[in-house]
Amino acid sequence: MKKFSSRYSIAVHILSLVALSPTSCTSDFIAESVNTNPVIIRRIIGMLKKAGLVHVRAGAGGTYLQKELDEITLLDVYRAVEVADNGDIFNFHDETNPKCPVGANIESVFRTKMLQAQSAMEHELAQVTLKQLVSELKEKTGSI
Amino acid sequence: MKKFSSRYSIAVHILSLVALSPTSCTSDFIAESVNTNPVIIRRIIGMLKKAGLVHVRAGAGGTYLQKELDEITLLDVYRAVEVADNGDIFNFHDETNPKCPVGANIESVFRTKMLQAQSAMEHELAQVTLKQLVSELKEKTGSI
DNA sequence: ATCGTTGTAACTATAATGATTACATCGAGA
DNA sequence: TCTCGATGTAATCATTATAGTTACAACGAT
Numbered sequence: 001m002k003k004f005s006s007r008y009s010i011a012v013h014i015l016s017l018v019a020l021s022p023t024s025c026t027s028d029f030i031a032e033s034v035n036t037n038p039v040i041i042r043r044i045i046g047m048l049k050k051a052g053l054v055h056v057r058a059g060a061g062g063t064y065l066q067k068e069l070d071e072i073t074l075l076d077v078y079r080a081v082e083v084a085d086n087g088d089i090f091n092f093h094d095e096t097n098p099k100c101p102v103g104a105n106i107e108s109v110f111r112t113k114m115l116q117a118q119s120a121m122e123h124e125l126a127q128v129t130l131k132q133l134v135s136e137l138k139e140k141t142g143s144i
Numbered sequence: 145m146k147k148f149s150s151r152y153s154i155a156v157h158i159l160s161l162v163a164l165s166p167t168s169c170t171s172d173f174i175a176e177s178v179n180t181n182p183v184i185i186r187r188i189i190g191m192l193k194k195a196g197l198v199h200v201r202a203g204a205g206g207t208y209l210q211k212e213l214d215e216i217t218l219l220d221v222y223r224a225v226e227v228a229d230n231g232d233i234f235n236f237h238d239e240t241n242p243k244c245p246v247g248a249n250i251e252s253v254f255r256t257k258m259l260q261a262q263s264a265m266e267h268e269l270a271q272v273t274l275k276q277l278v279s280e281l282k283e284k285t286g287s288i
Numbered sequence: 289a290t291c292g293t294t295g296t297a298a299c300t301a302t303a304a305t306g307a308t309t310a311c312a313t314c315g316a317g318a
Numbered sequence: 319t320c321t322c323g324a325t326g327t328a329a330t331c332a333t334t335a336t337a338g339t340t341a342c343a344a345c346g347a348t
Contacts, residue, residue, distance in 0.1 A: 084147050096179050151336085183339070
């Protein structure tokens with residue numbers, strides 16, 4: 001019964017914090033808001049950096065957005081921290097018996113359907129920008 | 145980088161086989177088509193049984209569909225074998241710092257978006273019946 | 289009553305996650 | 319230039335899910 005890792009929610013948390021915080025965001029500072037270990041934060045920031053979403057002042061400290069808030073979607077963040085090797089979220093039992101007509105063909109038929117389902121999910125994620133999300137967050141917090 | 149387990153693809157394989165096979169489907173027979181251990185098959189059949197999708201002739205042997213092919217959707221199968229405790233596929237880092245305005249509110253904002261994405265995926269799965277899938281499978285195999 | 293099948297328990301190996309300690313390296317500022 | 323805080327990353331550990339396997343009691347059609 002596996003779900004997606006919590007890296008994704010932490011990544012969104014990090015980006016929101018960086019977007020909203022007036023002060024410099026060190027991994028220690030962020031870790032306190034997320035309530036976890038600074039190394040967890042640094043690892044995730046490393047992925048966000050690799051995806052071109054943030055840059056980090058090495059030595060000096062602090063993480064900063066590298067794109068505008070409305071240029072980052074939840075899909076971008078998802079792909080940065082959560083995506084599997086080939087991008088598929090569904091697993092397949094891929095060594096079916098080729099001598100059986102069902103075993104030989106079931107995977108390709110099933111895979112097509114699964115990719116459609118995955119696309120639908122990713123399309124939904126692509127609709128939400130961090131700008132929207134942060135704006136809703138601001139409403140919730142009243143001010144910040 | 146976790147994906148869904150291969151139980152799902154195996155479950156669909158099992159149901160397709162049961163639907164198409166003229167002979168009795170014992171766990172040994174199915175395991176040969178899937179190319180895995182019979183106990184794996186029995187475990188998954190147990191979940192399908194619990195979900196009311198199949199029934200099993202205990203003692204005698206053999207698995208049979210309990211619903212019509214067009215009454216079983218990929219979402220039904222998904223829920224039978226893959227669903228996590230509360231049904232959410234996304235994980236949340238839920239012990240954020242309540243003293244931080246972002247930490248205190250990010251989860252509920254993010255969760256709403258995630259549930260929409262999950263719904264989109266499940267809606268897509270609900271569109272596909274086993275009847276369609278088996279029909280496509282028949283086309284692929286030529287005959288059976 | 290027999291015998292093949294199911295339903296489980298128990299065990300193993302493997303892999304991902306999340307947390308933590310440790311430490312080399314970077315670079316801004318005194 | 320030196321110091322000191324911050325980053326980047328390796329290594330380790332506990333936990334959990336998956337996948338496979340062996341073993342065996344219980345079922346029930348014949």
